[in-house]
Amino acid sequence: xxxxxxxxxxxxxxxxxxxxxxxxxxxxxxxxxxxxxxxxxxxxxxxxxxxxxxxxxxxxxxxxxxxxxxxxxxxxxxxxxxxxxxxxxxxxxxxxxxxxxxxxxxxxxxxxxxxxxxxxxxxxxxxxxxxxxxxxxxxxxxxxxxxxxxxxxxxxxxxxxxxxxxxxxxxxxxxxxxxxxxxxxxxxxxxx
Numbered sequence: 431x432x433x434x435x436x437x438x439x440x441x442x443x444x445x446x447x448x449x450x451x452x453x454x455x456x457x458x459x460x461x462x463x464x465x466x467x468x469x470x471x472x473x474x475x476x477x478x479x480x481x482x483x484x485x486x487x488x489x490x491x492x493x494x495x496x497x498x499x500x501x502x503x504x505x506x507x508x509x510x511x512x513x514x515x516x517x518x519x520x521x522x523x524x525x526x527x528x529x530x531x532x533x534x535x536x537x538x539x540x541x542x543x544x545x546x547x548x549x550x551x552x553x554x555x556x557x558x559x560x561x562x563x564x565x566x567x568x569x570x571x572x573x574x575x576x577x578x579x580x581x582x583x584x585x586x587x588x589x590x591x592x593x594x595x596x597x598x599x600x601x602x603x604x605x606x607x608x609x610x611x612x613x614x615x616x617x618x619x620x621x622x
Contacts, residue, residue, distance in 0.1 A: 431600045432553055433560040435467060435610070438570050438593040442482040448505075452485045459592050464489035466594060466610060472496065473559035476552055478504040483564040486592055490562065498564075503548035506566035508536035518587070521568070525583035542572040549573060553599060570595070577604040 440456035440463070452460060467490055475491045477483045479500040491498045509532065520532050528538035545565070552561050565573070567589050574581035574595070594611040597604060 431598055431605065432556065432558050433470070434549070434553065434597045434599065435470070435560070435562045436570050436573065436595045436597060437463060437483075437486060437562060437564045438567050438589055438591065439478075439480070439483040439486040439564060440592040442591075448480045450482060452482055456482070456486070456591070460486045460489050463487070463592055463594060463611075464493050467562065468493055470560050470562075472562055473556045474552065474561040475499065475564075476501045476504060476548075476561065477564040478502075478506065478566060478569075480505060480566070483566065487562060487564040501548055501552075501563075503544050503551075504563060504565040504569065507538065507541035507568040507572070509533075521586065522583050525586075538568075538572055541569055542576045545569050545573045546576045550602075553602065567591075567593075574607065578607065 439452075440459040441453045442450050442456055443453050444450075463486060472490070472494050475487055475494070475496050476499045477487055479502055483504070484498055484500065487498055524530070524532045524538050528542070531537040531540075548563075552563060567586060570593070571581060571583075571586035571589065574585070574597075577597070590611065592611060594609070596608045596610055598606045
């Protein structure tokens with residue numbers, strides 16, 4: 431049985447630039463992510479090329495003596511150039527109409543297919559092993575939704591910065607998902 435830990439990046443100050451670093455709280459939480467996953471027998475660590483995602487798993491990679499492999503397919507769903515004033519309703523609309531790109535951005539179904547290709551690629555490179563993949567909230571929720579339709583907009587809405595989910599695979603099929611991250615005020619169910 432293989433394990434995949436999906437990690438949503440830690441907190442970063444919002445800027446339109448993908449090179450934005452983690453905030454001070456984000457850096458502290460990246461250390462907590464490394465502690466949380468320190469006992470795992472990790473064979474590979476992958477990440478979105480975005481700096482905030484790379485920085486979230488770098489402390490774990492340093493502990494394990496592994497490189498962080500950037501994987502462009504783990505990047506966030508491409509958003510419209512002109513961000514909507516109220517982001518949450520726009521994201522909710524994209525979940526209702528997954529084939530429509532929000533204001534010219536990447537449609538959910540396209541981003542989901544890209545993410546699932548990345549997932550299959552990582553699992554095929556590490557059959558039966560434990561791997562870590564750092565990504566972004568929209569893509570992480572879309573990945574889980576592609577594996578289990580019970581993950582949807584409400585799941586995305588309740589995610590935290592960072593967030594960590596353990597997925598168990600048997601014969602290439604999802605055999606369970608469990609939330610590992612616990613932060614102040616979390617109210618997510620622990621496993622599905």
